[in-house]
Amino acid sequence: MLGKWRAAAPCTAKMGLREAQTILRSQAEPAGTERVLLGNAGFRILAEPLFARIDSPRETVAAMDGFAVSEKAVQAGCLTFALAGASYPGDSAPAGRDPSAAVRVTTGAPMPPGKDRVIPFELVEETPATIRLAGPLPGARHVRLKASGFEAGQLVLPRGTLLDPAKLLVAAASDNGDVLVHRRPGVRVITNGSELVGAGLAAETGNRVPDSLSLPLLLMARQWGADAVGGMLCPDYAGAIRKAVLAALEDCDVLVIAGGASNGDCDLARPVLRALGLVPFFAGVSIKPGKPVWYGKAGGVHVLGLPGNPAAAMTIARLFLAPLLSTLSGRPFAAALDWQEKPLGAAAEAADPMRDMALFGHRGPDGTVTILPRQSASAQLPLAKAELLVLRPAGGPALPTGAPVPVLDL
Structure with a gap:
């Protein structure tokens, strides 16, 4: 029957932290997937493996600015080479296989046929028509062979990868213009308290207190892979709380209610949610601070109740909200609890x-x-x-x- 606490799981204030987190984990699954352009995929989680669409490099190229020459000619004792054109990135490789000729190249330029070493500029004496070796050659040939970075069809990023700047570079370099990622869960925050006003407004009042929870909770939501849909201040009246909750349940995956979590005269959040069909999973955890924390689901929306005291609320949010959002956004639950x-x-x-x-x-x-x-x-x-x-x-x-x-x- 809607409106009553149903025994979906033990609801006791003696429940330990680990047990409560285990219950939370059992209810958390990734929020779904979507395909997005790579430019919108930063800090998202890959929902499928990513494969290279091209070779890298696409052909054998110079790995340094200098002159492309024949290694065989160098080893045969050739010190002077005639200049025979230039090769730049994006060009087609110059024709001609004369082993006694050198081709000016820059980093990333295609290597001409028959050329398999790059001599850096600083190691030669150059005239308008020739170059001459001016010192001993380094061991490295400064050439990147075709597909030596990765081959077309090769796995470059596994499923579950967080697309941070380095991984985003790999995705772009492998010519992936869009990717399948886990959807970001939407989070709304309702902060209860008739005494609260927005930060920056309290000084103009006689006894109001700045809301110090909504903004940091929404920031934490973004930090752990969620979309911060919005926050709302709500006075300690059942009608106002009910109206705010009904609106929030329409467009979020997670509803965080800060304040109203205990059993005082103004702690009305849980009774309102019960009347709206909340299925509870725990209420009260044996932890200090934050014992009044509670968790349930309403119509598929995760609802996490935090104590109103700021330090307690942020502590509990780190221990419960962070791992919940980690899982919903495609990361492991334990990724947020790396003790x-x-x-x-x-x-x-x-x-x-x-x-x-x-x-x-x-x-x-x-x-x-x-x-x-x-x-x-x-x-x-x-x-x-x-x-x-x-x-x-x-x-x-x-x-x-x-x-x-x-x-x-x-």
Whole structure:
């Protein structure tokens, strides 16, 4: 029956971080594919292998500016060559196979028939009609053979490749003008709070607070492969929340609701979603900060509820939103959860006895990690120095300087 919490998965505040992430992973699949022009494919994920359409180079070419000569003539002791034309990139190779002649070439120019070495300009004495070797030749011949880079039909990029600048270069060089990529999931953010106004507007009011979550959450969405469809501020009224949710569900794959995640008088997001048919998968995770986090699906849209406190919201977004978007955009879920062990740069207090702790930290110049002091769920200024999250398992003891701890880049 719509409007009631259905037992799709355990919904208990005692659920651990790893269990909640496992449930989230079980519900996340790539959002689909689309073919796009290469110019629009930057930082997208290939949905199929990419093969070269041409040889590279397409013919044997010079790998340096200089003069193309016959290696056999050089080895026979020929020091002086008559100049016989020039070859430039995009030209047809000059005719003529006279072994005693040299052809001026530039990098990428086709090598003339019978020429298999390039002598750099600086190693010759040139006259209008001849060149003469002025010193010993290097071992390299400075020639790129046809198809020595890759051959037509060769696999150049496997499925699942992130098209960063280097990979985009390979795609272009292999003459692929369009590619099949995973679709970017659309993300909308609704930030709850009657006290909130847009950043830059609070100073003109008596008691309003800047919305510090919508913009960074949308930025995180783009960082992890999503299209940031838009954000919306919503007062703590059920009618307003319902209207905002209904509009958001029309054009997004993921709806993030920041605030209204707990059980206070103004925490209305979950009741509104329940009435709209939300299928819940978990509500409440044993983690500090961020225990009120919840997740469900409404009509195929992933809905992630974050606590309203800024530090807690950003921590939970990094631990749940990032891997969800990573999967929807075609990358592995685990790609966003690459925990690494690093030594502590300063001693750390004992962990919370009941909950895992995800604490902000920063890197030291010696490769160590230091946990930032005076952290709380509502703190904002510590994020100015935060570079990573440090995980402290529930009940963990105090740790000395140098002890290894799991860390995750923010």
